Amino acid sequence: MADLQNDMSAKPEVGEIGGVPYDPFPAGPHDDGGARDEALERAHALLAEHPVADGYSGLPWALRHLSRYDLEQGEAAVDTDLPRLREGHVGVLFWSLHRPEPAGGGRAVAATLEQLDLARSVVDAHPEGLRLATTAGQIIDARNCGRAAVVLGPAQAGALDDSLAVLRVLHSLGLRVLTLTGTAWAGEAGLTRFGEEVVREMNRLGVLADLSGASEATVGRTVAVSRTPVLCTRSAARALRPHPANLPDALLAELGRAKGLCMVPLTAEQTGPTVQDVADHLGHVRAVAGPECVGLSGTYDSGATHPDDLADASRYPHLVAELLRRGWSETELSLLTWGNVQRVLRSADFTAKAAQQRRVPSTASIAELDG
Template sequence: MKEGAFCWQQTYDRMHQSFPGYTAQPVIGITGNFGDKGCELAEGYFKSVLHAGATPVIIPPFADKDALINLLDHVDGLLFSGGGDINPLYLDEEPVRELGGINAERDLPELLLARLAYDRQIPMLGICRGIQVLAAALGGTVHQDIYSSCSSQQPLLKHSQNLDRSHASHLVHIEPGSLLHGIMQTEVLPVNSFHHQAVNEPGERFTVCARSADGIIEAIESAEHKSILGVQWHPECFILKQDDCMMPLFEWLTREARSFSTAKQMHRRILTLDSHCDTPMFFDQNISFHKRDSKILVDLHKMHEGHLDATIMVAYLKQEERTEAGLAAATAKADLILDQIVDMAAKNCTAVQIARTPEDLFRLKDQGKKAIMLGIENGYALGRDIRLVEHFKQRGVVYITLCHNGNNDICDSAKAPEEEHHGVSAFGEQVIQEMNRLGIMVDLSHASEKSFYDALEISRTPIVCSHSSCRSLCGVPRNLTDDQLRSIAQKGGVVQVTLYHGFLKKEGEASILDAMEHLNHMIRIMGVDHVGIGTDFDGDGGIPGCASASELINFTRRLILDRYNEEDIRKIWGGNFLRVMQQVQNFK
């Protein structure tokens, strides 16, 4: 065999010296430019991605929705490359005289790609035109020409340099404490510059993290704890001269893409269950569960985007008068809501079905379907009729929250102004015993502290709190004390951290970081076998970083970042809750 640079056979042989012959890498799609010869891409983009340890694939401009969605199911990160101006008509603006050349083939595909990727939590980096695409697609605005539209306090810098592309021509000033500051480890960064457009207003989804001395926005990053970053300069040019000063940006994208890929693969192997959502509260508002409906936080599209397999939808009942008429109305309303959930599932039976047992959930996941379980939030639905426990069991209800924000005939509520029963009533004791007999989980999420301990003593099966948080971190009566956490764990139960900001943080806006702090605290007190996630979506739940079902994969990425292993994540994402459900349903 001949040797030398052109002996491809030797290279082929070396590639197969060890099994499987390659190192797994995240796949990063790079938007291609479009010119006279069709799709094209400057080499700095893919060389920088390769150098950062990821596999680059070039995405030609196309707007076919099925192809775009299929593409996004197979990439782990996106890089929006530079290029021509964006057509201002896409931004509801008329063109100004100074508008440069637009690229009609790229605009619509890239705006769609950015928004669809945002819905799916795919990490994104925008470069030059790319930062403008991110802003335009996600609620921001763009200067068609900075020199004619910016009202700067001082003369604008030269933002289109004549220097070689691999040399810096001006400085950008980075916000301390920003994501970009953490990546580049500096507050002042020399950059190259080739633009006459720039982001004008980033929109509420972004914060500005860098500006040039004349005030032009040079970088934006997600304000919602998402992996999105845009820069106005061209960092990909430097690697062509063996200068790796900008590689931290591509290494950041690669890390985020790897984390996203790991989470996606894990979600394929484990079953994910949200133990509490209030989506049926919106069923009377003409929602479309099979579409991506902006009025609700849980629908089929968002469950798919967030890789959520199952959710427990509850029939929520506001605590009203406990007259005979009021109690009858509460029972009727619970039945009506359960009917609506079942009807919704029947209308979408090729994609979602009602489940009654943990076995049903795993079967539906294997079939590629989403699962809905039924719950009742507020034992007010039972009135004073113990026979209704069996009625709701026959309907497929897997848990009943004993009370809500007011005392009922079962027990006292955490939010009631005064005690009525001093815990669980005599009727409430019968209800708990009947729930035990029939295999319905006892949920104490809204119960007073005395009701909690009474129920814990009465119940012969483990109890759950389907959506609760820690009082030691957020001192509201609705949350659980550390002693309550220990007690429920000792009896084999579970507590599901909720994503309502008012139960996560007393002052300021809570985020996914606060939810993680509550979960980590629960695990320190109870152990990892007694915790889970109950979002309260479409009730009060939803926080930056986990604002809807489409964003729940972000929670998995945070768990991975905090070094939880796959078995622990499986337990947190429903394994613990389903263990208790199985115990309760098997109880004799």
């Protein structure tokens, strides 16, 4: 454990302004022609020290459909490229391995492996801008080197094919987030006994549970079983907008008590058509779950429509400027953009290291536990 702590001690954490010696994500031509206002200036300064951890990016799937692309020079066919990541001060992206199209013919495992292979090849092709990361410490290392860290996941739980061995293989290939929906063991009735074993094995490996779109019963049971905080990678406040993936206040409060993380999506469908609507949702989640339990989810390149002024990954400073105008403190904003994700990832790292000393890999099967 000491080695892991040393690995992650290179940078100051939340609430510290001025601790980073340089900005690896320098500002670009941010505005639409006019001079930046004071809030936007402050937003850029804050994000230079506490960059954005983006909880959901569909870039791998979007690139799959392009015959050629250049993320280093800029790519107009997608919402995300390296110039826009730098302009938006994005330090971490969770790359979704979800497929917008169903994987028919029992190809869920193969389809996820194909997505993993594509994601890794994109990172390998852009070594000056991207770096694969599997731990909180590696994310900080990537930032120190001026790269945006890529965390692989979420993937769909169907990719396991009801096998804990497949989960271990996917983890060995870099998977760090799994969405617990769409299976017989994580459904409307909640987790089955096998589903609980999946969560325990995820804890042992350091794979985080994503509960966006899961039933209330699954959310409640996963929060109770998991020894690490859970994520909702694309969930806003249902009290403000009644979308099925948004969370009611009772679940937001439960997530807050468990120190989980609700990552509010920047989509018109879930949060509304304006940057002010997104700010409303962030404020509501902060009030109900607490400032340590709210994060950001760009959901760029996922096919979603984005609010005005948040069209691509370069626009995060405009959202942070709106929050500054509303009275968010620098400490709260540093938690929102960077600190909360680091906390959750650190928790997963520490829990996995401890669990591996007392728990052997599970050989349980769905037939054995749920049959």
